[in-house]
Amino acid sequence: MTTEQLISEIHKKKSFLCIGLDVDLNKIPSFLLEKEDPIFEFNKAIIDATHHLCVAYKPNTAFYEAYGIKGWKALKRTIEYINTNHPEIFTIADAKRGDIGNTSTMYAKAFFKDLAFDSVTVAPYMGKDSVEPFLAFDNKHTILLALTSNKGAFDFQTKEVQNKEVYKQVLETSKSWHNSENLMYVVGATKAEYLADIRTIVPSSFLLVPGVGAQGGNLQDVCKYGMNDSVGLLINSSRGIIYASSGKDFAEASANKALELQQQMAKEL
Amino acid sequence: MTTEQLISEIHKKKSFLCIGLDVDLNKIPSFLLEKEDPIFEFNKAIIDATHHLCVAYKPNTAFYEAYGIKGWKALKRTIEYINTNHPEIFTIADAKRGDIGNTSTMYAKAFFKDLAFDSVTVAPYMGKDSVEPFLAFDNKHTILLALTSNKGAFDFQTKEVQNKEVYKQVLETSKSWHNSENLMYVVGATKAEYLADIRTIVPSSFLLVPGVGAQGGNLQDVCKYGMNDSVGLLINSSRGIIYASSGKDFAEASANKALELQQQMAKEL
Incomplete structure (x- = not known):
């Protein structure tokens, strides 16, 4: 998906909501556990109930890997279900990968080719040659x-290096990498006051903002400091939406929570 | 596996060799591609030929994820094969994971419980609460x-923070984390001259040293600067061993390469 298509969807739906599909079998409604593939059934119900209210879905791979091959199968079914039924929705593999060059290429193939996600989250610690292999894919986002x-x-991100915090060095340095137009950045909503500074370094990039809701971040603050002319924000909520109810009405309850956030977002646009 | 068991194996085998099982279907002998599970068949042959020469195996998860569910099945069969036939061998999931607390716990479950690895590699960028969930597992190593x-x-690791490079801050800070006795560290062989400094910060920890062989690192230098009273080193070679030949003799050729390294290691012990 191109960035322009994502922006167009945001305006069409009046939403920049991303829903985190972090499925924990200890938290989903117990009647689903009798199904053959409870993880997928849970995701399918959430997607069916919320797809008109959000512009992105973000499964965190940890929650799937924890269930072994069964988990990976559920992840593959989930991404296929989204890509088949809602191809207009931006998909994020929240995998936080990163390795030396040829190995990062294998990760990029896993998420962009085998699973066909639009984007993947990547850790910057190993530097340029660990990230550029992801950036090499057209219309895919890192x-x-x-x-x-x-x-x-x-512990490390906010420590100062040459009078500039490590996270600012990451932002600054990454702009010089090959195909850096395919970069977006993770910035936590719990640190909304940092967004003004961040926008001076990366004025036009999309920011994926986790931490609204369960982790305590505030939507209005994030918009105030982080929004740009093209919106430039994807705000994620996971637990606050998908675990809104543990009863038979869980999907409806998740849609209600998503609607609340979408309505707040519509006001900000 | 306890650290004492690992040290005992090192002395028994006169080896601190770790073999990286980074299987690329474009590089393995072509006759294996006709088998139902070529990744596992390749690994099995390498393990059968080299297990007496090394003390650790390290599959890099990227190479398995790139082949989707088929790849994860091959990874599971590989770790089960090692744990069943060679339980004395230390196993490393080279996964470079790391996420917020409850999510890191899911990754720890994936690698320590579902796949039953002895250890996993973890990226430090997200700090203490992203690493401690891994450290909480008894006799498992992070x-x-x-x-x-x-x-x-x-790009970032060698940049100075308060007169100390970021990687030294990582070493120093991590020592104060809960259950830090379960920590080991990745230090590249291509930077052997840094090892003397590193040993002043973490004198007794095990170091996993990739980069000998294909990446140009030198075994003697690593030992000179990095070895401690308990050896304290696991030196990894991947491509240099497993792709020693692309013919029918690939397993034998890998054993010859492993033997060369083991003999050099025996001299250093």
Whole structure:
């Protein structure tokens, strides 16, 4: 998917909501556990109930890998279901990968070719030659971790290097990489006040913003400091939406939560 | 596996060799492609030919994920084959994972429980709460990226933060994390001269050293600067061993290459 198509969808749906499909079998409604593929059944119900309210889905691969081959099969069925029924929706493999050059190419093939995601999250620690193999794919997007939403972000990301924090170095340096127009960045909503500074470094890039809802980030603040002329934001909510109810009405409850966020977003556009 | 068991194996085999099982279907002998599971068949042959010469096997997950579900099945068969036939061998999932707390727990389950690896490589960018969930598992080891073997290591890892390079901050800071005795570190052989400094920060930790062979690192230099009283080194070779021949004799050729390295290691012990 091109960035222009994503922006067009945002305006059509009046939404820049991304829904995180982080399926934990201990949290989904218990009646689903009797099904042959409870992970996929849960995702399918959530997607059927929310696809008109969001512009992106983001399965975090950890939740699938934890269930072994069964989990990977459910991930593949989920992405195929989205790509077949809702090809207009931007898909993010939240995988936080990154390795030396030829190995990153294998990861890129896994997520862009085998699973056919539109984008993948990548960790920057190993530098340029660990990220460029992802950037080499046309109309695929690499979402680089910049400033994450967790406490541990203060361990290294916010430390100063030559009078500039590590996460700012990551933003700055990555702009010079080959095909850097395919980059987006992860910036946690729990650190909304940092967004103004971030926008001076990457004014036009899309930012994927986790941490609204369960982690405590505030939607209005994120928009105030992070929105640009092309919107430039994908705001993710996972647990706050998908676990809105653990009863038979879980899909309807998730749609209600998604609608709340979509309505707040419509006001910001 | 405990660290003591690993050290005992090193002395028994006079080897601290780790073999990287990075299977690329474009590089393995073509006659294997006719088999139902060529990835596993290749690994099985390499393991059968080399298990007496090495103390660790390290499949890099990228090479398996690139082949989708077929790849994950081959990874599972490979680790099960090692654990069943050679339980004395230390196993490393080279996965370079890392995410916010509850998500890292899911990754830890994937590699320590579902796949039953002894250890997993983890990226430090997201800090303490992204690594501690891995450290919580008894007799399992978390191998943190410190200074990697690629060029991109100079993009961020060697930049100075408060008069100390980022990778040294990672080493230093990680020592204060809960269950830090379960930590090992990745230090590239291409940067052997850095090992003396690294040993002043983590004198007793095991270091996993990739980059000997194909990437140009030198075994003697790594031992000179990196070895400690308990050896403290696992030196990895992947392509240099497993792709020693593309003919029918590939397993024998890999054993010859492994033997060369093992003999050099025996001299260093």
